[in-house]
Amino acid sequence: MxxxxxxxxxxxxxxxxxxxxxxxxxxxxxxxxxxxxxxxxxxxxxxxxxxxxxxxxxxxxxxxxxxxxxxxxxxxxxxxxxxxxxxxxxxxxxxxxxMCGLTFKGKNTIPFLEGLVVGDIKGIEDGTGTYSIFTNENGGIIDDTVISKVADDEVYLVVNAGCREKDLKHLNEQLSKYKDGGVEMIQHDDxxxxxxxxxxxxxxxxxxxxxxxxxxxxxxxxxxxxxxxxxxxxxxxxxxxxxxxxxxxxxxxxxxxxxxxxxxxxxxxxxxxxxxxxxxAGLCLYGNDLTDETSPVEASLTWTIGKNRRDACDFLGGEIIKKQLADKTPTRRIGFVSSGAPARAHIQIYSNEGEEIGEVCSGAFSPTLGQNIAMGYVPRKYAKTGTEFKVDVRGKMNTATVTKMPFVDTTYFKG
Amino acid sequence: MSLARSGRALLGQFSQLSRGASSQYPVQASWNFKDALARSYATVLSDLKYAKSHEWVKQEGDVATIGISDFAQEELGDIVYVELPEPGSNVTAGETFGVVESVKAASDVYSPISGEVTEVNEALVDEPAKVNSDPFSGGWMFKAKLSYSGDLDKLLDSGAYEKHCESAGDH
The missing domain is CATH 3.30.1360.120 (Probable tRNA modification gtpase trme; domain 1)
Known part of the structure; x- marks a missing residue:
């Protein structure tokens, strides 16, 4: 068993x-x-x-x-x-x-999954994968995942441990609603x-x-x-x-x-x-940086929405996300560095004029860089690289500067 | 902001290391103190007095020097920032005087004595890791003029403190 x-x-x-x-x-x-x-x-x-x-x-x-x-x-x-x-x-x-590994099999695997994630699964080659997002009906993020296309009728993906029950419930509900059939889900619990x-x-x-x-x-x-x-x-x-x-x-x-x-x-x-x-590496942690209430556009993950999918946006919450693609969201996720003590999650962000403008979602001291790094959500006018604002760490207003992510260069093997 | 407050548990009661602690990780009772001790037998100096919350005091006349113990620095891990009291301010026995931030978490530190802060260890601003490498000497945190030397009688001697650290492993 x-x-x-x-x-x-x-x-x-x-x-x-x-x-x-x-x-x-x-x-x-x-x-x-x-x-x-x-x-x-x-x-x-x-x-x-x-x-x-x-x-x-x-x-x-x-x-x-x-x-x-x-x-x-x-x-x-x-x-x-x-x-x-x-x-x-x-x-x-x-x-x-x-973490929870899943395989979807059957002739309708890709149409089924594309109704639930923002990525262009049809468009990627067999034997390749992509980072993607499961959305809910409001355009919020149910979970993030790496999806690998084994073949047209087989997809392997991994979802977060903490989202396991929620994701399985969602996927089973969607499977039972999916009238065309031709897709089954296998949990790799072994x-x-x-x-x-x-x-x-x-x-x-x-x-x-x-x-x-x-x-x-x-x-x-x-x-x-x-x-x-x-x-x-x-x-x-x-x-x-x-x-x-x-x-x-x-x-x-x-x-x-x-x-x-x-x-x-x-x-x-x-x-x-x-x-x-x-x-x-500037990578998101579900629950901190992404939640049921943040959309991929707000989370600065617009790049995960397949180019071929932006016209139709035929995934859950697609209408809302399509509107966000056109109008932008008021706030977005950014990276920043800060002085003083590390600005950890839930610390408030203030403009230089003292107005509360946002909150840190992840923050820590970077062992590689030897300085404080963090991510947070701020209004778009504060999102440009180089913009300065303040973070309130135990009453001390430390200076923070918006920085491009990844903080540490990635070294992915691209041949 | 509640970091310092939520971090209270950490140094105050090691058995709770992280229940609320920290801002970052769910390090709970299962953090393995026994192994931590077995691995590296934390040093305990005999001429100092210790608080159950793992700070040490060295008394010289009416001046006390305060820091955190080897056991504490070991449990906290790599220290990246130390927030110290202002010279001239007053500290109260049993109340927080500052915050120590490790890679893992922000943790309150508690003054074992009451008095007026006369000097703080400015070197920790640039080299907070001195608390890890040299907790009883270069990693001292502040000096204070004792307002009541009887405070020290309520603290643990090295033998009692050593037992206290060992029992932290039984939680």
Whole structure:
């Protein structure tokens, strides 16, 4: 029986509030759920789901924390600073098995999914993927995802752990409403997901597969044997570095992780480093930077809306988004750097004249740059690069400057 | 803004490290103190007094020097910003005197004594990581003229503090 399903059942039986699960990724915990409902919901570690790598994490000194209903390593023995640097200079291995992998199959797979996401799935080549957005009827963001087109009748995608129940409910509802049929959804609850990220990722993985990785470019997807294990391999990630996400059968996850760990340039990295890395790369965290109430246009993710789809906008909430494409939204997501103490999520943003103009959605000290970086939502007239405003950190008005993202240059492998 | 307030838990009660703490991560009771201790046996100096909230005091006449313990810096991780009191201001035993920000979170720090701040460690402005590398010396935070030296009697000696750190692992 499937691991997650079993654990989820026992969790439901123990009256787990769905609220905790609804708050997903990292800081989201801090905010939407402020960890209080989470603390209540997970009275003991026994209630938490465990990935097949749990024992390995503990053995390697992982500090296990509750995250979106799972017990996950936030860091290992290295400091977060060192862990981030090692990913940028060498390679990091993240267990992201808490995330939810799905395959859609059938002749109507693409028309069905294009009714739910903003991307041009029909238009991308087989064996490639794209970052996309599931919208709701109001044009808000249900979740963000990486969608890989295996073939015209098969699509693989990964959604956030914290959005799992919400997404599955949504997808099942939409499937049952979809009158044309010809599409089925498969949950990969029997597979684990490993993210191998960093400049050494290719040299580490290449000896384990016959596939020539120098021909597998950023966003490419392939079903391939790694150490003889049938895997789904996507050249993607959440760090801004070159790297791979490897979906591996649960029973082989530890074997593959241990084989990768034999390489001396690779170190395990936890959710803490992962959050710093994604923020440095300007990548959004659902729950912080994106919510059911923000639209892709507002979130500065207009680029995810396929060019071929902008006229019709024939996805959920499309009419609203089409209007936003024409008229723009009053506010948008921007990146900025600031002086003083880090401007973390929920800190208020003020104009230089003292008017409250927005709020920080993610913010931290960047280990790579050695300065404070953040994202926030502000009115468009403050969104231009170089614009200055203030952030109120515990009563101190620190100076902030709008900065282009990514904060740290990405090094995706484009051949 | 509630960061400092929500961060209260952190240094104040390690067992809660993050329940509300932090702004960032859900580091809860399961943060593994035992392992943290087993890994690196936090240093505890014998000529200092300690608060349960993990600050230390060194008394010289009526002047007290205050910082955070090795155990505290280890748990907080890489410190990137330290907010200190103004010289001339008053601090009160048991109340916050500043904020320490690590990569992980913002955390309040509590004064173990009452008195008037006479000097702060300006070096921490440019090198907050000194709190990590040298918590008992170069990482001191402020000096104060003690208003009531009896405050120190309520603090833990090194032996009691060491036990306190060990028991943090049992939460």
């Amino acid at each position: 499937r691991r997650h399903a079993q654990q989820i059942l026992s969790r439901l039986a123990s009256n787990q509030s769905s609220q905790a699960a609804a708050c997903d990724p990292l800081s989201k915990l801090s905010q939407t759920c402020v960890a209080v409902p989470a603390a209540r919901a997970f009275a003991s570690d026994a209630d938490l789901l465990k990935t097949p790598l749990y024992d390995l994490h503990v053995r390697e000194g992982g500090k296990m924390v509750p995250f979106a209903g799972w017990s996950m390593p936030i860091q290992y023995k290295d400091s977060m600073m060192d862990s981030v640097k090692n990913c940028r200079n060498n390679a990091a291995l993240f267990d992201v098995s808490h 597979r684990s997901l490993l993210a191998l990220q960093g400049p050494a990722a290719m040299e580490i993985l290449q000896p384990m597969t016959d596939l020539d990785l120098s021909k597998l470019y950023f966003s490419n997807f392939k079903k391939v044997d790694i150490k003889g294990i049938p895997c789904f391999l996507a050249r993607t990630g959440y760090t801004g570095e070159d790297g791979f996400e490897i979906s591996v059968p649960d029973g082989k996850a530890v074997e593959l992780a241990e084989a990768l760990m034999e390489h001396d340039r690779l170190k395990l990295a936890g959710l803490g480093a992962r959050d710093s890395l994604r923020l440095e």
